[in-house]
Amino acid sequence: MFKLMKAIICYLSYSGNTEEIAELIKRRLVESGYLVDMYMIGFGPVPDLSIYDKIFLGTFTWDKGSTPDEMKEFALEVGYKPDNVYVFGSGDTQFGGDDLFCGAVDKLVKFYNCCYGGLKIEQSPRGSQEKIVTKWLEGVLENG
Incomplete structure (x- = not known):
C-alpha cells in the first residue's frame, strides 16, 4: 500500500526572506507528492512533529x-530532538562576512545532528x- 509522505515547514521570518524560502520549499514538496503543513514559529501552539516524515526548520541569523x-x-x-530535521535559512554577508553568514543554520544543524547539510x-x-x-x-529527498 502506498503511504502518503507528510512534511512540515516550521519557520521564523522577520523580513520575509526565510518565509519566501519556506514557500518555495513547500511548492517543490507538493510537486513531489508530499502533503505539507506550514507553521510560523511563535504563532500558535507547537504542532506534534512526530506525525511528519520530514521536518524543515527555517531561520534567519x-x-x-x-x-x-x-x-x-x-x-x-x-521537547525532544527529532531525527528527521532539515535546516534552511537566510542571511546577509554584509553583517559579519562569510564567517558569520547563516550561523544559525550551522548551529541548528549541529544541535539536531542533521543527516543532511543546511x-x-x-x-x-x-x-x-x-x-x-x-x-x-x-538532495534532501534523495539522501535524507
Missing part, C-alpha cells in the same frame, strides 16, 4: 551569527538562488 531566541524557545517547546541563502531566494533551494531539496 541574528546578531553576529546567533540563533534567534524564538528558535531556541521552539526547540525547548518541542541550506544557506543570501537574503531572498529569488533569481539564481531559487535553483540552489531546488537542488538542496532534491
